[in-house]
Amino acid sequence: MDSSAVSTExxxxxxxxxxxxxDVNLRVAPGQFFGFLGxxxxxxxxxxxxxxxxxxPTTGRIEILGLDLTANPVDVKRQIGVVPEGxxxxxxxxxxxxxxxxxRMYGLDRETAAKRTAELLDFxxxxxxxKSLVTDYSHGMQKKLALAAAVIHGPKILFLDEPFEGVxxxxxxxxxxxxxxxxxxxxxxxxxxxVLEIVERLCSHVAIIHQGRLVAQGxxxxxxxxxxxxxxxxxxxxxxxxxxxxxxxKLTLEELFLRIVGGTRLADQELSWLG
Amino acid sequence: MTDEHSNEAPALASxxxxxxxxxxxxxxxxxxxxxxxxxxxxSRGLVGLWFGVGGxxxxxxxxxAAAFFIGHGHVEWLAFLLWPIFLFWQLFPIIAxxxxxxxxxxxxxxxxxxxxxxxxxxxxxxxxxPATAMGSLWLLGLFVGITVAKPLLFLATAAVLxxxxxxxxxxxxxxxxxxxxxxxxxxxxxIMGLIFFLIIVGVQFIGPITARFEHHSHAQAAQYxxxxxxxxxxxxxxxxxxxxxxxxxxxxxxxxAPLLLLGVYAVSFFWLFxxxxxxxxxxxxxxxxAAAKPASRARKLPVRAGWEIPFVSGPxxxxxxxxxxxxxxxxxxxxxxxxxxxxxxxxRVTPGKNGVNTFMNVAPNFAxxxxxxYALLMLTNLIYNNFGADASGVQFWFVSPxxxxxxxxxxxxxxMTILAAEMVLVWIAVDLMFRTPSxxxxxxxxxxxxxxxxxxxxxxxxxxxxxxxxxDFGTFGRQRAASATAxxxxxxxxxxxxxxxxxxxxxxHLHNLWITTGVLLVLAVxxxxxxxxxxxxxxxxxxxxxxxxxxxxxKA
Numbered sequence: 001m002d003s004s005a006v007s008t009e010x011x012x013x014x015x016x017x018x019x020x021x022x023d024v025n026l027r028v029a030p031g032q033f034f035g036f037l038g039x040x041x042x043x044x045x046x047x048x049x050x051x052x053x054x055x056x057p058t059t060g061r062i063e064i065l066g067l068d069l070t071a072n073p074v075d076v077k078r079q080i081g082v083v084p085e086g087x088x089x090x091x092x093x094x095x096x097x098x099x100x101x102x103x104r105m106y107g108l109d110r111e112t113a114a115k116r117t118a119e120l121l122d123f124x125x126x127x128x129x130x131k132s133l134v135t136d137y138s139h140g141m142q143k144k145l146a147l148a149a150a151v152i153h154g155p156k157i158l159f160l161d162e163p164f165e166g167v168x169x170x171x172x173x174x175x176x177x178x179x180x181x182x183x184x185x186x187x188x189x190x191x192x193x194x195v196l197e198i199v200e201r202l203c204s205h206v207a208i209i210h211q212g213r214l215v216a217q218g219x220x221x222x223x224x225x226x227x228x229x230x231x232x233x234x235x236x237x238x239x240x241x242x243x244x245x246x247x248x249x250k251l252t253l254e255e256l257f258l259r260i261v262g263g264t265r266l267a268d269q270e271l272s273w274l275g
Numbered sequence: 276m277t278d279e280h281s282n283e284a285p286a287l288a289s290x291x292x293x294x295x296x297x298x299x300x301x302x303x304x305x306x307x308x309x310x311x312x313x314x315x316x317x318s319r320g321l322v323g324l325w326f327g328v329g330g331x332x333x334x335x336x337x338x339x340a341a342a343f344f345i346g347h348g349h350v351e352w353l354a355f356l357l358w359p360i361f362l363f364w365q366l367f368p369i370i371a372x373x374x375x376x377x378x379x380x381x382x383x384x385x386x387x388x389x390x391x392x393x394x395x396x397x398x399x400x401x402x403x404x405p406a407t408a409m410g411s412l413w414l415l416g417l418f419v420g421i422t423v424a425k426p427l428l429f430l431a432t433a434a435v436l437x438x439x440x441x442x443x444x445x446x447x448x449x450x451x452x453x454x455x456x457x458x459x460x461x462x463x464x465x466i467m468g469l470i471f472f473l474i475i476v477g478v479q480f481i482g483p484i485t486a487r488f489e490h491h492s493h494a495q496a497a498q499y500x501x502x503x504x505x506x507x508x509x510x511x512x513x514x515x516x517x518x519x520x521x522x523x524x525x526x527x528x529x530x531x532a533p534l535l536l537l538g539v540y541a542v543s544f545f546w547l548f549x550x551x552x553x554x555x556x557x558x559x560x561x562x563x564x565a566a567a568k569p570a571s572r573a574r575k576l577p578v579r580a581g582w583e584i585p586f587v588s589g590p591x592x593x594x595x596x597x598x599x600x601x602x603x604x605x606x607x608x609x610x611x612x613x614x615x616x617x618x619x620x621x622x623r624v625t626p627g628k629n630g631v632n633t634f635m636n637v638a639p640n641f642a643x644x645x646x647x648x649y650a651l652l653m654l655t656n657l658i659y660n661n662f663g664a665d666a667s668g669v670q671f672w673f674v675s676p677x678x679x680x681x682x683x684x685x686x687x688x689x690x691m692t693i694l695a696a697e698m699v700l701v702w703i704a705v706d707l708m709f710r711t712p713s714x715x716x717x718x719x720x721x722x723x724x725x726x727x728x729x730x731x732x733x734x735x736x737x738x739x740x741x742x743x744x745x746x747d748f749g750t751f752g753r754q755r756a757a758s759a760t761a762x763x764x765x766x767x768x769x770x771x772x773x774x775x776x777x778x779x780x781x782x783x784h785l786h787n788l789w790i791t792t793g794v795l796l797v798l799a800v801x802x803x804x805x806x807x808x809x810x811x812x813x814x815x816x817x818x819x820x821x822x823x824x825x826x827x828x829x830k831a
Contacts, residue, residue: 104593
């Protein structure tokens, strides 16, 4: 295909009659902090699962770092780090044992795996309970451990499925610092998140998937320009357009998102029993 | 009983009960959408039928026995009938809980259920189990038998048996509720698992111990019986029997006293159950999540490098270490692995009838093969559900750069290592308990294991992918493999043991055990070729099945 870090061609996935992802053509350039957005059930998780080898595409092609994922799964996986939806932790290991294990699974030698484990535990502030099993960790601690495991081998691309879900502000700050550091070292990050403020703050590029189809892709500025160029006129006198741009202010990602997926805030709609 | 919403309309409570019943029914109906769910339903139906037959048959037998005792003037002997009912009612649910999934009623607490409703749900739903059904049927049989033999006892028997049944129900629920409390936390759960295992092992020794007592004189046995009698009389079955006995003699006052005491038991259990349910209703927090400690208070330990295993790649060594670490953190699982030794011990201490010793004592040469076979059998749960303990961690195998065949081979290597270690232990145990296994039998047994293990691994690897089930080594309950897996494993083991037994029979018959060894080694070559073929295709199979594998093992 091309020199993209991640690229897909006509990526499609069906579950029986349901088309979860349809004809998706993604391009993520190396070094980008890429946000993959979409409403619930749009196909975000299905796409990220296909990109990381957790799910087979029905049709289409995936290239990661120039390698065909189906033909070279091991070579691809060696160069990527993944925090999947369920975090994929082994609950009955301690944090140190888990990181050590993951490091060796990615081919690190014993000493390097142990050294990086210690560093990561310190960085993620997880070294305080060396004997606690992962199953006894809080949700935030598990997220930090999952991220530590995903980066222990120094991946070129990091795939994160909802990395900030259920994470408190302190842990979230640690995660963001780590991700920024990786970007500054030339890594590519591909994340999905429902928290648009975080995506707006972190990501340079985004793609939006809606009902299984890719409806927008590009830098935030590109998306803004595209949306503003197509800003709909009010449909009736006195009725505001959906999420209007404020005078002189840029559209926020949330406003862009709502315009692109055609969603509206249902604040004015009534529920029969609430009045 | 505290009612925190005493003004709740009874209509709301009835609607809630109906909604709960309906949702349970819907869950059942939805479970039938999958083949696996339908198979589970059929197996439950068969088990239910078996319990039904047991309940009705047992009830009839107890009825006849009760009528016989009453007819022959031995009303006190009813205690002999009430004790088994009592023990079954209390012990069976505990054992069954270790094997089945139960409805977690604490989920209902987010709804506006009054305490009274919650209490009733806990009592009623928990009571819809085979023990209650069979216990009730048995008491009904007893009631019919007694009243047929002596119609005048109709009312008194009804009162005593209803109270006895209610007491059993409450005690069973109380035990369950408190067990649930202890099982809610990992550490207490593991302790409970060990206690449960020790009880199971202890039960195995009842046979040998009673067999030993058979050799004691009747006078001695009577002495023991008399010493225990005062204790027996104040326990619920003894009280129920005493009450009916007194009523049958027309001593109403003396009949009421044990009945009242039985009532005291029932009320006490009711109160203990209430204490537990109320704590749950008020939202007790049994969470175990570790809170992050401030760095200043953190007690760091140096991170040790992983294992290095000669001739084995780094990832394989890492998987090997991970699997063994998992096993060593599971008390119940470790004790399961000790079972072959326990079984040998049971054979050793069981005296035979008429001076003839048990099979193992008569043919000690077979102690080692039987012990080795048992060791393999004990590993079935692990071998046939390779990914079960990984739970949602199974995703890691698909995102990591390791090939699935490498993962599965490492897991098989761990199981083979455990099997080898078990065989060494069994050999030593046989040497100490029976006699040193002969070289010929030792070699033939090793050949048998070399034949049996690859077949088990090959089929186990396939079933691990096609019929996975999440298990938690830290829990003593719900550790069963999927029904389809258990059934297939049973068939495979039956076939393998049949072939091995045949090979031994031929060898023993021809007085040449080298024939057995030779045949088994040839079969082992074929078994290994089959294993290698399965392993070659495991990546393709696992990738085809990855979605269902991940889905099944990531279930909450």
